[in-house]
Amino acid sequence: MLLELFYILTGFLMIITAYYTIKDKNHPSKIGTALFWGILGFIFIFGKILPYAIIGALLLVLGILTITKQIKVGTIPNIDIKFSEAHGKKLGNKIFLPSLALALIAFIIAKYTNLGGQVAIGVSALGALLITLGITKSPLKNIAVDSDRMLQQVGASSILPQLLAALGTVFTAAGVGEVISQGFSTIIPKGNILLGITAYCIAMAAFSIIMGNAFAAFAVITAGVGIPFVFAQGANPAVAAALGLSSGYCGTLLTPMAANYNLVPAALLETKNKNSIIIAQAPVAIILLISNIALMYFLAF
Numbered sequence: 001m002l003l004e005l006f007y008i009l010t011g012f013l014m015i016i017t018a019y020y021t022i023k024d025k026n027h028p029s030k031i032g033t034a035l036f037w038g039i040l041g042f043i044f045i046f047g048k049i050l051p052y053a054i055i056g057a058l059l060l061v062l063g064i065l066t067i068t069k070q071i072k073v074g075t076i077p078n079i080d081i082k083f084s085e086a087h088g089k090k091l092g093n094k095i096f097l098p099s100l101a102l103a104l105i106a107f108i109i110a111k112y113t114n115l116g117g118q119v120a121i122g123v124s125a126l127g128a129l130l131i132t133l134g135i136t137k138s139p140l141k142n143i144a145v146d147s148d149r150m151l152q153q154v155g156a157s158s159i160l161p162q163l164l165a166a167l168g169t170v171f172t173a174a175g176v177g178e179v180i181s182q183g184f185s186t187i188i189p190k191g192n193i194l195l196g197i198t199a200y201c202i203a204m205a206a207f208s209i210i211m212g213n214a215f216a217a218f219a220v221i222t223a224g225v226g227i228p229f230v231f232a233q234g235a236n237p238a239v240a241a242a243l244g245l246s247s248g249y250c251g252t253l254l255t256p257m258a259a260n261y262n263l264v265p266a267a268l269l270e271t272k273n274k275n276s277i278i279i280a281q282a283p284v285a286i287i288l289l290i291s292n293i294a295l296m297y298f299l300a301f
Contacts, residue, residue, distance in 0.1 A: 006122035011044030032070025098128040168216020180224030196229030205251035212257025214248030253285035
């Protein structure tokens with residue numbers, strides 16, 4: 001019930017963005033943008049009771065709106081820089097309290113309750129929001145205004161995490177892991193631990209680049225490469241799985257498909273190059289991937 005409530009609240013934020021879009025007289029693509037956010041909000045609110053076929057049809061509409069470039073940024077209120085700087089100095093280090101609370105509340109709920117990680121994130125987000133309102137004395141309407149600002153800046157990329165997670169499930173069910181396993185069996189000599197580890201880590205990174213999501217890649221690549229070429233050779237499952245997932249994160253740092261990690265920050269920071277975040281992360285990602293291969297070889301066996 002709590003998880004469903006958070007989905008509904010998220011949907012309402014999208015409906016608010018659709019409303020603001022309709023009200024925006026100078027919006028370059030009012031109808032298409034309002035339709036996109038309205039439909040997406042509708043899915044989040046009523047997705048649990050809607051037939052799958054209807055949701056699928058609505059997703060196709062969203063895809064058409066995206067392909068035809070109908071989702072555009074409208075009029076976003078400018079932030080008063082002088083006011084922000086003055087208020088920032090007044091708050092001082094208190095401004096970090098919501099971020100700390102977000103992590104702490106989520107950890108406590110996930111660790112010491114049976115509510116699960118997704119609910120923990122939702123509860124911690126609400127808790128951090130209340131703390132933010134308390135220390136800034138900001139009016140409630142700013143929740144809607146700033147949520148609208150963020151959604152418009154991120155645009156259609158905001159739906160990528162959900163679509164990519166679903167794609168990972170589809171790939172696993174379709175037996176993609178078995179196909180990958182058969183392909184690697186013709187390349188990797190049986191019993192060669194180093195080549196098996198290298199193939200597992202690189203495949204995790206590569207598939208995460210394609211999928212944009214290490215969690216989606218993990219099920220497919222672990223089934224197709226990790227189990228037959230690493231775990232079957234006697235690797236410690238906990239160590240190998242952790243380093244394998246970490247290798248997937250290296251791919252996440254290198255792909256625009258990971259919208260929430262790489263495109264959202266670029267949009268919010270209004271960088272000239274939308275791939276500037278990826279360019280900055282690339283050296284670290286490559287070094288970490290090589291390190292993971294070495295760590296798995298020496299620690300997992």
